[in-house]
Amino acid sequence: MSQLNNKTIELKDEERQRCEVWTRVMGYHRPVSAFNPGKKSEHAQRTFFRECRTAFK
Numbered sequence: 001m002s003q004l005n006n007k008t009i010e011l012k013d014e015e016r017q018r019c020e021v022w023t024r025v026m027g028y029h030r031p032v033s034a035f036n037p038g039k040k041s042e043h044a045q046r047t048f049f050r051e052c053r054t055a056f057k
Helices: 037-044
Strands: 002-004 007-009 022-025 028-031
Touching: none
Parallel strands: none
Antiparallel strands: 002 007, 022 028
16 A cells, blocks of 8 residues: 555555565575475575674774
């Protein structure tokens, strides 16, 4: 849902477009939908993190 000129826009399920998720595996990018069941399970268990910036100036 988003607002445009103070109007709320709502989409029906049939109006939505499926978002394809890609990830880097073994040095190249692949869509998660093309993974085998084991790789899909591994992808679901991944933990995302953010590295802190260094103090160097």
